[in-house]
Amino acid sequence: MSHVPPTRDDILASATASALPPDNDTADTRLRHHFQAMAHMNRVFAIRGGEKVVLLTDPLLDRRVVDAVSGIAAARGATVREFMAPTTQLTDYPPEAAALVEDADFVMATWYASVNAPLFLRLRKERGQRWVKITYFRNLDLLDTPQGRFPPELVGEITRANAALFPRGQAFDMRFSDPRGSDVTIRFTPEMVSNMLDTNRWRGSTLAEEPGCYVHYLPAHGPNIYDREAFRREKGAVAEMEGILYPQWAIGFRDPFAEKIGIEWKDTEVVKVHGRSREADVLREMITGARLTELGCGHNPKAPRFTAYPAGPNSAGALHWGVNYAKPSSYLRRTVPNWEEPPLHQDLATFDTTVKLGNVPLIDNGFLMALRAPRVVEAARRYGDPVDLLESFVE
Template sequence: MTNSSYVPPSLDDIRTSHTATAMPPENILPSLALRNRFQAMENLSKVFAIREGENVLFLTDPLLDRRVVDAISGIAAARGATVREFMAPTTQLTDCPDEARALVEQADFVIGSWYASVNAPLFVKLRKEKGQRWVKITYFRNLDLLDTPQARFPVGLVGEITRANAALFPRGVDFDMHFSDPRGSDVTIKFTAEMADNMLDTNRWRGSTTAEEPGCYVHYLPSHGPNIYDRETFKREPGKVAKMEGMLYPQWAVGFKNPFEEKIGVEWCDTEVVAVHGKSREADILRDMVVGGKVTELGCGHNPKAPRFTAYPAGPNSAGALHWGINYTTPSNHMRRVVPNWEEPPLHQDLACFDTTVTVGDVTLIDNGFLMALKSPSVVEQASRYGDPVEMLEAFVE
C-alpha cells in the first residue's frame, strides 16, 4: 500500500528548510564564552611579562581601544610596576618623536602601536644595549579580540610551531629559498649560511612568544611572522640586500577591497620591484605605488587559528600564509584615500599570498599554503596536551 498524496522531499526542499542542518549550532553558551575569555586572558598575562618595579610605557594613538590600555595597565598594577603613556596623533610614525625620547629611554617594558616600533634606530638600540622588552599590538587594537580563537590558541604552541619551522632550514650551507604557486609565481632568494644564522638566532625564531627575554620584540595577538626574510638576515646593516629575482603573482594587497581578478605580476631584482605586469586598474595602482620599492620583510604566519584570509592591517597571520612587505619612497595617494587611518604609513604595502609553496634547498617549508611545521612530531605532541591535534592545527578559521 502506498500513500499517493505523499511527495518525497527534493534537494530544494532540504536547502530551503529552516531546520535543515548537518552541522552543530554556531551559538556559544555564556558559560563557554566565559571559559574561552579566561583562556585568552591567561595567554595575555603570559605575553605581557611585566615585573615588579619596572617602568612600563605605552606608545599609543587615538584610535586604539582604551580598554586595551586599561587591561594591560591592570596587569602592571597587580605586579607593582609603574605605567606611563605617550599618545601620538597616528600609528604611522616612522621614527621616535623627539618629545618621547626621554620616556622611552627610561622604560624597561614598552607596548607599542606605532609602525616605528620595529625599526626606529632608538628603539633598536635600546633593545640591543639595554635589554628593553617590547610587545607590538598591531593585532590587539580592540579588547574584544580576546574572544577570538587566535587569542586563546596557546602561546607556547605558537612558539613550538615556530621552532619546528626554524628546524627545517638548512644550517651551515648556502641555499636557495624558492617560491611558487598555481598562478605561476617563480621567485628565488639566495641565502648564505650567515644570513640564515643571523635570522634564525633572533628571539622570535627561537619561538619566544612572551616578553620575558632581554631585548625581545614580540607580537600580541601572537603571532605576526616571524619573517622568513627581513633585515635581520644582515643584522640590519644599511644597504645590504639579498640576491633575489623572479615574478610573484600575489592574490591580494592591503588597501584593495577584493582579491585580484587579474593575474598581476610583480617582478623583482635584488629585492627591488622593477616592474608590475597587468592591465587592470589594480595593476596600474600597484605599479604607481611599488615600482622602485624594496621588500623589507617576507612574513610567514604561524598561528593556525588566526583568520585565514585576513590581509588587513599588515598581512595574514594564519599558519602558512605569506605577506611581502614593500617599502617605497613616495607616499601613495591611493592608500591615503582608501585607508587614511591605516596602522602603517602610505610608504608601505603588504602583498598577500595564501597558496604558496616555499622550499629551502631541497626541504619544503610550505606546501600550497600549508605550513609543514604543523606536521612536526613535537608540535603534534604539544598540541595533544590542549585538545585534538588535528582540530588544533588543521581546522583553520575561514
C-alpha cells in the same frame, strides 16, 4: 497515492535539516573562553614588580587595551606612563618621547617605528628592554576570538619547528610557486640563515620575558622568512632575488585581484609591475622601485585565514611581502588614511604559496608544514585535539 521521495533540494529547503552540531555559543562557553584568553595575555605581558612600563599609543587605540595592560602592571607593582602620538604611522620616534622611553623597562607600542627606529633597536640590544607590539590587538574584543585563546607557547613551538626546516651550514635557494604561475627565488647563504634565525622571534619566544625581546600580541605576526635581519640590518645589503610574483591581494584594495598582476623582482627590488587593470596601474605607480624589507609568514592556525589588514595575514602558511618605497602613496592616503602603517609601505598577500628550501618543503599550497611536525602535534595535545587546534582554520 505513492510517497514522493525527498530530493536534495527538499533537504536544502528544510529549516531543520542539519548534519552538524549547533553553535555552542552559550554564556558559559564565552566566559570560559574569555578567561582562557586572559590567562594567555597575562603571560605575554610579563611585567615584573618595580618595573617602569611605557605605553606608546595613538588616538584610535581602544582605551580598554590601555586599561587592561595598566591593570596587569598595577597588579604586579609596576608603574605605567603613556605617550600618545597623533598616529601609528611614525617612521621614527618623536624627540619629546625619547627620555620617557629611555627610562622604561617594558614597552607596549602601536607605532610603526617600534621595530626599526635606531633608538628602540639600541635600547633593546644594550638595555635589554622588553617590547610588545600590538598591531593585532587594537581592540579588547579580540580576546574573544579563536586566535585570542590560542596558546602563545604553541605558536612558539610551531615557530621553532618551522625554523628547524631551514638547512644549516650550506647555501640554498628559497623557491616560491603557486597555481597562478609565480616563480620567485631568493638565494640564502649559511650566514644569512644564522643571522635571521638567531632572534628571539625565531626562537619561538612569544612571551615578553627575554631581555631585549620584541614580541607581537596577539601572537604572532611573522616571524619573517626573509628580512633585513639576514644581514644584521647592514645598510645596503640585499639578497640575490629574481622572478615574478602574482599576489592575490594587497592593503587598501577592497577585493582580491581579479587580474593576474605580476610583480617582477631583481635583488629585492620591484623592477616592473605587469597588468592592465586599474589595480595594476595603482600598484605600478606605488611600488615600482620598492624594496622587499620583510617576507612575513603566519604561524597561528587560528588567525583569520584571509584577513590581510592591517599588515598582512597571520594565518599559518599565509605570506605577506612587505615593501618600502620613497614617495608616499596618494592612493593609500585616500583609501586608508588611518592605516596603522605609513603610506611608504605595502603588504602583498598570498594564501596558496608553495615554498621550498632547496628540496625541503616549508609551505605546501599555503599549508605550513611545521603544523604536522611531531613536536608540534605532541605539544598541541596538552591543549586539546591537535587536528582541531592545528588544521581547523578560521575562514
